[in-house]
Amino acid sequence: MSQTDATTDMLEPIEDRGGAAQPLLQVNSLTKHFPVRGGLFAKSKTVRAVDDVSFTIAKSETVGIVGESGCGKSTTARLLMHLMKRDAGDIIYDGIQVGRALSLRELRRGMQMVFQDSYASLNPRLTVEESIAFGPKVHGMADAAARSLARELLGKVGLRPETFANRYPHEISGGQRQRVNIARALALSPRLVILDEAVSALDKSVEAQVLNLLVDLKREFGLTYLFISHDLNVVRYISDRVLVMYLGEVVELGPVDQVWDAPAHPYTRALLAAMPSSDPDHRTETPPISGDPPNPIDPPPGCRFHTRCPFAEPLCAQATPKLTDLGRMGHQAACYMAIPGSGHSLAPPKGGQSI
Amino acid sequence: MMSIPAMTDMALQAAPATKARGYWATVGRRIRRDKVSMVCAFILALIFLSALLAPWLHLADPYQGSMIRRLRHIGTPNYPLGTDELGRDMLARLIYGGRLSLVIGILPVILSFVIGTTLGLIAGYVGGRINTAIMRTVDVFYAFPSVLLAIAISGALGAGIVNSIVSLTIVFVPQIARVAESVTTGVRNMDFVEAARASGAGAFTIMRVHMLGNVLGPIFVYATGLISVSMILAAGLSFLGLGTKPPEPEWGLMLNTLRTAIYVNPWVAALPGAMIFAVSICFNLLSDGMRSAMDIRS
Numbered sequence: 001m002s003q004t005d006a007t008t009d010m011l012e013p014i015e016d017r018g019g020a021a022q023p024l025l026q027v028n029s030l031t032k033h034f035p036v037r038g039g040l041f042a043k044s045k046t047v048r049a050v051d052d053v054s055f056t057i058a059k060s061e062t063v064g065i066v067g068e069s070g071c072g073k074s075t076t077a078r079l080l081m082h083l084m085k086r087d088a089g090d091i092i093y094d095g096i097q098v099g100r101a102l103s104l105r106e107l108r109r110g111m112q113m114v115f116q117d118s119y120a121s122l123n124p125r126l127t128v129e130e131s132i133a134f135g136p137k138v139h140g141m142a143d144a145a146a147r148s149l150a151r152e153l154l155g156k157v158g159l160r161p162e163t164f165a166n167r168y169p170h171e172i173s174g175g176q177r178q179r180v181n182i183a184r185a186l187a188l189s190p191r192l193v194i195l196d197e198a199v200s201a202l203d204k205s206v207e208a209q210v211l212n213l214l215v216d217l218k219r220e221f222g223l224t225y226l227f228i229s230h231d232l233n234v235v236r237y238i239s240d241r242v243l244v245m246y247l248g249e250v251v252e253l254g255p256v257d258q259v260w261d262a263p264a265h266p267y268t269r270a271l272l273a274a275m276p277s278s279d280p281d282h283r284t285e286t287p288p289i290s291g292d293p294p295n296p297i298d299p300p301p302g303c304r305f306h307t308r309c310p311f312a313e314p315l316c317a318q319a320t321p322k323l324t325d326l327g328r329m330g331h332q333a334a335c336y337m338a339i340p341g342s343g344h345s346l347a348p349p350k351g352g353q354s355i
Numbered sequence: 356m357m358s359i360p361a362m363t364d365m366a367l368q369a370a371p372a373t374k375a376r377g378y379w380a381t382v383g384r385r386i387r388r389d390k391v392s393m394v395c396a397f398i399l400a401l402i403f404l405s406a407l408l409a410p411w412l413h414l415a416d417p418y419q420g421s422m423i424r425r426l427r428h429i430g431t432p433n434y435p436l437g438t439d440e441l442g443r444d445m446l447a448r449l450i451y452g453g454r455l456s457l458v459i460g461i462l463p464v465i466l467s468f469v470i471g472t473t474l475g476l477i478a479g480y481v482g483g484r485i486n487t488a489i490m491r492t493v494d495v496f497y498a499f500p501s502v503l504l505a506i507a508i509s510g511a512l513g514a515g516i517v518n519s520i521v522s523l524t525i526v527f528v529p530q531i532a533r534v535a536e537s538v539t540t541g542v543r544n545m546d547f548v549e550a551a552r553a554s555g556a557g558a559f560t561i562m563r564v565h566m567l568g569n570v571l572g573p574i575f576v577y578a579t580g581l582i583s584v585s586m587i588l589a590a591g592l593s594f595l596g597l598g599t600k601p602p603e604p605e606w607g608l609m610l611n612t613l614r615t616a617i618y619v620n621p622w623v624a625a626l627p628g629a630m631i632f633a634v635s636i637c638f639n640l641l642s643d644g645m646r647s648a649m650d651i652r653s
Contacts, residue, residue, distance in 0.1 A: 104555070108553060121545075135556075188555075
């Protein structure tokens with residue numbers, strides 16, 4: 001191989017089958033309940049970690065998922081990666097049902113994940129180069145080719161291969177490790193990368209660098225991101241669309257600017273209001289939301305948010321509101337106040353357009 | 356204005372290229388700096404070599420007794436370490452005894468290391484019912500005191516060196532399997548194993564590449580500590596007539612036959628015990644040194 005020829009052969013990405021209009025990922029009614037063992041004679045209970053979650057990710061867009069800890073963000077990521085068996089629901093990758101026409105092994109190449117803990121997600125006994133080369137080797141790439149691919153990817157994520165290829169994870173900083181994790185995910189030429197709190201554990205300055213790197217890589221490799229974070233600023237910066245989760249359910253989804261400017265669900269409003277303000281004239285005087293989320297073992301009936309919602313009415317405790325189209329660019333919310341003619345006193349009249 | 360992490364990043368970018376250094380090469384370099392470990396390794400090497408080269412060391416015949424020269428003191432001319440209760444040269448018997456004692460002490464540990472690690476790794480990685488099946492079976496053996504179990508198995512199989520090695524192996528497999536299982540369970544739940552699964556690797560590849568290297572260290576250290584136990588248990592078996600048979604020189608057996616001479620010549624009677632002690636403590640200290648050398652993060 002000549003020195004001037006910088007591009008090493010990568011694994012062939014899974015071909016685009018459906019065209020641009022076909023969503024890259026369709027998730028229908030994804031559900032995961034964890035059994036919780038009680039005592040010997042106690043009734044066994046279940047944690048509804050992810051309950052009937054549906055969404056789509058279009059090709060080359062970035063979808064953000066936000067929510068409090070324990071709302072099912074990471075479980076969703078692990079279910080999508082098939083690291084965990086789902087109880088119900090379909091995952092459709094580029095129009096193909098996973099498990100039938102698309103084998104799990106093929107899907108692994110089409111979809112990769114970056115974990116939050118940059119240290120725990122790298123094998124301490126392998127050098128950076130070996131860690132990145134592992135995936136391509138599993139998929140049949142020769143050792144030498146995989147190693148040169150690893151070195152090239154190190155360059156792509158901003159780490160000098162000569163310096164870093166032979167280092168061990170404990171010899172490099174957190175930001176550098178997360179860059180290595182990104183390179184490892186890219187080594188299989190995925191089209192979708194799930195970033196599970198990938199920048200949350202980093203220093204603010206390093207976080208910004210890694211975020212910019214992600215934006216650059218997305219452009220260069222034509223990637224699609226599912227970006228999971230609890231940091232609303234970061235999600236707004238990077239995402240095109242956003243999904244708000246509460247206790248295992250999607251309560252609101254839509255284009256990020258729509259959701260930020262006109263949040264329809266009171267939980268989204270509370271989340272946005274809870275963001276620290278840097279403007280002394282707009283101090284957050286009263287807490288926008290009080291109490292802890294209810295125990296997911298025993299979620300309240302009806303709307304799961306009604307126990308903490310300032311606008312809750314008897315109706316809210318009876319039946320779960322469905323995600324309803326608000327009529328603008330796919331902005332949807334699961335709240336009776338947003339559903340015309342739902343019976344909630346603040347709901348718009350039936351046939352009305354605005355909220 | 357450049358932030359501090361950004362500057363250290365820059366400094367590292369400018370750092371010279373690093374050469375790949377294998378993990379075990381690093382461990383080797385670290386242990387060579389540890390004085391205690393090196394002294395222990397030297398003593399063990401001396402004992403091993405002398406046992407190995409015994410026939411060429413011009414020693415007295417370890418089987419040739421003499422009724423008039425029984426229980427000579429240490430330092431007697433021609434008998435640097437004295438003679439035993441049948442007038443046989445202690446130096447020759449201690450060196451020849453090393454051949455059997457070391458085999459009996461180390462072989463069962465090596466065998467049970469291989470078997471126990473395999474069982475524990477499978478149980479810990481696969482989990483679920485296979486884990487329950489393997490670990491509960493292992494627990495049945497673990498429930499017996501090790502001395503009792505070794506005697507029972509040896510008794511059932513009959514006396515002899517091979518049988519005592521087999522019985523000691525069976526005694527140690529559960530202990531090593533339990534350590535292996537708990538270490539494996541800990542490593543298995545780490546994100547890098549998830550990441551390896553996410554890249555599509557099969558269970559065997561993950562165990563070979565990602566699990567083995569991370570679990571072997573602690574198991575190895577634990578197993579090294581078992582060598583001394585193995586030697587002492589083997590000595591116990593010999594004492595009961597289930598292991599080595601007289602007049603074969605073996606430290607455990609020698610210790611037992613010399614115990615009657617403890618009031619007449621305590622120093623000579625203590626010699627085989629001193630050998631067992633020296634080998635045990637050297638292995639223990641060496642495994643301690645290995646443990647800290649393998650903890651590369653520190």
